[in-house]
Amino acid sequence: MVLPIARSFHTQTPYGRLKGYRYGFPDAPAIVVQGGISATGKLWTPSGDGWWQSLHRLFADTDDYQFISFDYLGGLGDSDCPDTPLSVKEHSNAIHHAVQSILPDDPLHGWIGGSFGGVLGLQYALDNPESLERLSVIGAAHKPSVHSSLLRYFQQALIQRCNDSQLGIVLARALAMLSYRSAEEFESRFSSSDDAFEYLLYKGERLLKENGNSSRSLFTHLTPVLNEYSINPEPIETPVHLVDFTSDAIAPPSLVTELETLLPNCTSHVSVQSEYGHDGFIKNVPQYGTSLTHFLFETHLETT
Incomplete structure (x- = not known):
C-alpha cells in the first residue's frame, strides 16, 4: 500500500538545490508526479491536505510502484530560487538530474503531469527518450x-506596477484563480459578483499569508516561463496519454487536440466535461482516473 507519507530528500542540481518527496517502496519502479506552478512535492498527507490529494485514491492500494514529486525551483516549498528564471528545459534538466541521483540505472515507469507538470513531462520525454x-x-x-x-x-x-508589493501578489493570485475556473462554476457557486470577488481576494491573501513574500517568485520566476516555452512533440516516441477539460481556458481542448495530432505515439486522449476549468485536473480525477490507471498499469501488463 502506498501510504500518504513521504520521505523527503534534497539533490544539488546545476540550477540549485531541489527538494523531492518519495511515496511507497524505494526499490519499486518510479512514477514522477508534478502539478502546477503553485504545487509542491507534498502530493498527499495523512491529514488529507496534500497538493493533489484527490489522486491518492487511485494508487493507495498498490505496492508495486513508488511515486516521486519535487518542489519547483523558484516555486513554493523548499527548493532553491535561482537568481534568474529557468526555462522549461532547465526545469526538466533539474528533475532529470535529481532522478538520476536516486535511480541511476532505472528509467521512470511513468510521469503524471498536471498543468505545468504536463509541460515539463513533454520536455522530459523529448530530452530523455530512453529514461521515460x-x-x-x-x-x-x-x-x-x-x-x-x-x-x-x-x-x-x-506584480511590477503595484506600489504595494503585497497587494500586487494578492491581486495577481486573484486573477490567476479567476483564470483557473470557468464562468459556469462562478455562476453556480456565487450568488453575486461581490461574493465571488471576495473569494478571489481571499485566495490571494491566503497565498501571501502561507508563503510570505516568497510567493512573489511564482510571478517572477514561473509565470513568465509559461509564456515563453514551445515544445516540438513530433520527435517524442514515448507513449502519451492526454486529458483535456472542456471549460479549460489555460490549456483549451483545441490546443490539446493539436498536440495529439503532432505526437507520433499518443495512445489515448480523454476529454472531460467539466465546470471546473483548468482546475479540472485536480477536481475531476474520478472522471479520468480509470483511463490513467489503465495507461500506467494495465497497458504495461498487456505488453509484457
Missing part, C-alpha cells in the same frame, strides 16, 4: 494559448 516509459499529460499542451498568455501578462503587470 510513458507520459500522462493532463490539462497541458506543447505551447501556451494566446488567451492564457494574456492573463499571465496581466498578472506580471500587477
Whole structure:
C-alpha cells in the first residue's frame, strides 16, 4: 500500500538545490508526479491536505510502484530560487538530474503531469527518450494559448506596477484563480459578483499569508516561463496519454487536440466535461482516473 507519507530528500542540481518527496517502496519502479506552478512535492498527507490529494485514491492500494514529486525551483516549498528564471528545459534538466541521483540505472515507469507538470513531462520525454516509459499529460499542451498568455501578462503587470508589493501578489493570485475556473462554476457557486470577488481576494491573501513574500517568485520566476516555452512533440516516441477539460481556458481542448495530432505515439486522449476549468485536473480525477490507471498499469501488463 502506498501510504500518504513521504520521505523527503534534497539533490544539488546545476540550477540549485531541489527538494523531492518519495511515496511507497524505494526499490519499486518510479512514477514522477508534478502539478502546477503553485504545487509542491507534498502530493498527499495523512491529514488529507496534500497538493493533489484527490489522486491518492487511485494508487493507495498498490505496492508495486513508488511515486516521486519535487518542489519547483523558484516555486513554493523548499527548493532553491535561482537568481534568474529557468526555462522549461532547465526545469526538466533539474528533475532529470535529481532522478538520476536516486535511480541511476532505472528509467521512470511513468510521469503524471498536471498543468505545468504536463509541460515539463513533454520536455522530459523529448530530452530523455530512453529514461521515460510513458507520459500522462493532463490539462497541458506543447505551447501556451494566446488567451492564457494574456492573463499571465496581466498578472506580471500587477506584480511590477503595484506600489504595494503585497497587494500586487494578492491581486495577481486573484486573477490567476479567476483564470483557473470557468464562468459556469462562478455562476453556480456565487450568488453575486461581490461574493465571488471576495473569494478571489481571499485566495490571494491566503497565498501571501502561507508563503510570505516568497510567493512573489511564482510571478517572477514561473509565470513568465509559461509564456515563453514551445515544445516540438513530433520527435517524442514515448507513449502519451492526454486529458483535456472542456471549460479549460489555460490549456483549451483545441490546443490539446493539436498536440495529439503532432505526437507520433499518443495512445489515448480523454476529454472531460467539466465546470471546473483548468482546475479540472485536480477536481475531476474520478472522471479520468480509470483511463490513467489503465495507461500506467494495465497497458504495461498487456505488453509484457
